[in-house]
Amino acid sequence: MVNILKREIVITADGSSTIRLCEEDECYHSVNGALAESLHIFINNGLNSFLNEKRASVEPIHKCISILEIGLGTGLNCVLTAIEALKHKDLIFNYIALEKYPVTVQELKCLNYEIFLGRDYNSILEKIHSVQWGVSEKILNNFNLTKIERDIKELEGDSLKGVISNVDIVYFDAFSPNIQPELWSREIFKGLFSMMSGGSILITYSSRGSVKIALRESGFTVKRLKGPSGKRHITLATRPDTF
Numbered sequence: 001m002v003n004i005l006k007r008e009i010v011i012t013a014d015g016s017s018t019i020r021l022c023e024e025d026e027c028y029h030s031v032n033g034a035l036a037e038s039l040h041i042f043i044n045n046g047l048n049s050f051l052n053e054k055r056a057s058v059e060p061i062h063k064c065i066s067i068l069e070i071g072l073g074t075g076l077n078c079v080l081t082a083i084e085a086l087k088h089k090d091l092i093f094n095y096i097a098l099e100k101y102p103v104t105v106q107e108l109k110c111l112n113y114e115i116f117l118g119r120d121y122n123s124i125l126e127k128i129h130s131v132q133w134g135v136s137e138k139i140l141n142n143f144n145l146t147k148i149e150r151d152i153k154e155l156e157g158d159s160l161k162g163v164i165s166n167v168d169i170v171y172f173d174a175f176s177p178n179i180q181p182e183l184w185s186r187e188i189f190k191g192l193f194s195m196m197s198g199g200s201i202l203i204t205y206s207s208r209g210s211v212k213i214a215l216r217e218s219g220f221t222v223k224r225l226k227g228p229s230g231k232r233h234i235t236l237a238t239r240p241d242t243f
């Protein structure tokens with residue numbers, strides 16, 4: 001059982017902060033750079049490569065992009081995605097974030113993302129954290145956010161299927177398989193697969209063999225990509241178009 005209660009704020013190698021679980025010695029982001037990691041994995045290799053591929057294809061890109069984040073945490077991936085949404089005014093972003101252990105107001109005050117985001121973009125991060133749980137809110141003209149305070153283990157059953165569907169991109173950002181192996185299971189990935197559209201992607205920082213096997217056994221096509229600083233590889237899983 002993970003001890004989520006004892007947490008502290010730490011500064012990572014690029015100067016951006018993250019949260020550390022003291023007893024597990026597990027951080028919410030890479031100690032080699034929280035901001036650099038989020039940008040490399042979820043924004044560049046996740047969102048932007050998905051959008052580039054769709055824009056290059058002969059099929060018209062659908063106007064709504066649906067993103068599901070597993071583990072909202074500090075909101076860093078969410079705010080970076082919202083900033084990207086500002087560059088794609090022709091698209092509407094529907095962002096759903098699942099979180100079992102929301103970050104406290106006190107912790108949010110101690111994070112230093114404002115230094116990197118600047119005041120305007122930091123106000124988007126503040127909006128993200130002020131959105132009520134379980135309610136869909138428009139935080140930008142083309143960005144709707146729904147935060148769901150639920151356990152991702154519910155993905156094993158059917159209870160989240162009615163709530164989440166036709167997902168284009170999954171940011172799988174749970175704690176590592178070292179401390180939460182049960183969250184990187186075939187059952188969870190199958191649950192996600194069933195909520196995703198054909199041609200959709202799941203991007204995650206773990207490139208562990210057992211994770212890739214579980215993803216393949218759930219129906220995904222799995223590819224290894226170059227990791228951010230301090231991490232050799234990350235994983236991109238695609239739900240085939242014709243499944």
Ligand SMILES: C[S@@+](CC[C@H](N)C(=O)[O-])C[C@H]1O[C@@H](n2cnc3c(N)ncnc32)[C@H](O)[C@@H]1O
Binds near residue numbers: 072174
């Ligand atoms: C590695 S951190 C990533 C945080 C986040 N993406 C960010 O940018 O700060 C993992 C997140 O998953 C959440 N989490 C852990 N177990 C969970 C569960 N069973 N269901 C939902 N969320 C969970 C944690 O509370 C934490 O916020």
